[in-house]
Amino acid sequence: MATTARGGNGLPILPPDPSPGMLPEFVKGLWRENPVFVQVLGMCPALAVTNTAVNGLAMGGATLFVLVCSSFLVSALRRLIPKPVRISTYIVIIATFVTVADFALQATVPAIHRELGAFISLIVVNCLILGRQEAFASKYPVGPAVADALGMGSGFLLSLTLLGGAREVLGKGALFGVSLFGPDFEPWVIMILPPGGFFMLGFLLLGFAVAKEARQKIAERAVGKEAA
């Protein structure tokens, strides 16, 4: 445990920044830099459509698709895009792929498309996607850029599915539409309504904060023992 703590300030020692390899770029988005739970990015879709696990999964999937495609294109074009208009260029690229995703969902799963409504189009202004273009894809070659996008997108997808699943279980007593507790369960309806989104993410973040503090205390104690 002592290896994960740094002296007095209790911050975990991160491995020295690796030269952009594929695997670490992919893995970091899943947990250590998870877009929803750690960076708190892309909140609007993360809360708005996650009243069931299926909706969370669909939204996460669409975002993953848009993120990977735009990262690929931005990274491939990174030497051609003039600096002063780069943000507008990213936005147009992202908007193009969102339009593709929108039409694809409408054609394949119209029921889900209807439930997600305008939020599919709103992927354009998801700060997570624009953030990855600016912070990563515009600086690295195609390989690492796509790995980073896959990781961040999967992290987003997992978080949304987790949020949606948790809200569906509490608010409907079901998961992926399958009833879990039988007809006697009294659903906690507020959880699938808008306030439930704020509460659920708030309590999840609170849970992570408590876990982090507990881990830090254990690590500090281990360091203290070694010093003694």
Next chain:
Amino acid sequence: MGDPGNLVWIFVGALLVNNFTLSYFLGLCPFFGVSGRLATAFRLGLANIFVMVITSLAASFLNAFVLPHAPYLRLISFIVVVASTVQFVEMVIKKTSPALFRALGIFLPLITTNCAILALALFQTSRGYGVVEGLVFAVGAGGGLTLALVLMAGLRQEAELSSIPSMIKGTAMNLIIAGILSMAFMGFAGLFSGSG
């Protein structure tokens, strides 16, 4: 278009019943990012109303003249309109009122990525609002954003002075406050029997 009862419905609906921030989860980034101080929150809200009104006009224009010929360009043209509106507003404010420009600072360009603005254009289109209805909708929605921002900023300033366990402080606490606010706003749902 122009039926006063309908316009009131649209206005109150956007302002309270279906508040953009608290029931559609739009514009959460400024809602959590800029709600630390009351004065800044209020000014940002006003800037939002302004951009929304211009966006609404532009979206009405696009819907009437351009998009019937090329519906697949809807999203792209809207986002370009929003981005250029914000750029334009930024230049105008810089020229006419440098003091206000300094006060708004980075929040002004960030309005571009505020999903509430794009959502306004999209909702206006999908509900088939005309020019007048769109304007009323924009003012109502912008007012709703301002209301939510100001309420949140007031609550957070109050919370800073009270003793709160350190691990709840920050995002978790803000989210739970927002949840309670959102629950309070659900009470307005009874104002109208229909939902918009």
